[in-house]
Amino acid sequence: MRDRREDARGVRPARRGEDAFEALNHTHPGNPWAEGTTRLLRGAVEGDRGGIETGVEGLLERHRNRVDEADHRALHATVFAAEPTALTLLAWDRGLEYEPQSRFVPSSFLRETLSKLT
Template identity: 35%
Template sequence: MSSTTLAELVTSERESLLNGKDGIEDAVVTFARRAQSVAIGLLALGDVADAWDWLDALADEWVIDANNKFDAKYGSEPSKSAQLGPWEAYINAIYCAVLGRNTVEPTAETVLERTMEPFVDELENRSLAHRIDLARALSSYLLDTGTVAEHATALEDAVEERNKPWAVARYLPYARVLRGLDAGDVSEVEAGIEGLLEFHRNHVASARDADAVQKALALDATAMLALARRDGMAITVDHELIPDALNDAEHYPVGGT
């Protein structure tokens, strides 16, 4: 997809979301998914400062959105299905915090607290909700709880037991990244990011309904590269699906926040 098409999509969506609103914080409310396309589209286009403004607002809004979904679905009846829960929204909140300028710890604390509620593992179809294990592993790593390997193992076991090619292709590279981050193993992190890029290329960017943003940027891999650099790994990934800004010390310094 040409950069012109990407720019047109981002410009159109940004103008639509801001129309009649007081600012970005107001624009992302109830339209977080569309706003996230704007944010990561701006990042792909190299408009980093503008992307950060949207990502910062989204990091807060995704937590609100996820908490509302959590309370609505499980507040009065914590025995419903684990599927179609707030887990993706919690993961999106972590992505946006890591890629933006927000402090990640408050977001991670909320995510870990909610995903570790005692009833969660008793939910119907819990073994199919891989995002719960992923959200636990990500937030545990950010908070340095010492339980990353435990959650990564739970994710791997659930995915391998189900043995669905799509899930294997997406989640096992994630587990590899998280184990590498936890162990300080650069080569494992790089291999995991490559796996996430392969998943995005084969299952997201090539899909018939993929839009210009999905064709331009692999969010999973980009967020994990930002996290690795944030935590001191001098990793660069030269790939068309990762914005150049992620390899730029001015924007994403190694060991920076």
């Protein structure tokens, strides 16, 4: 399981005013979580639907692999992927709707939640 302190290494530089995307991407070079999250966030901020799709799909692939690993499987992970769902909701909120067609990102939840945010 990933240590949450590792994630903070990407957040601290952003708080100092450095490029948040570069800080996040350098949390763990080559790490699928960092790469997928960076692509998705950059896509949402820059209005790049392709970046959102690539980022969501990368995070979902990582999630599916973790669900397949019995050592790291948590019950909630077998039905719901929190990070891709939250980041997809961010993209929808910015007007960049992309539906990943995955049971791990329930579109009904996105639609219901988005209406409550606006």
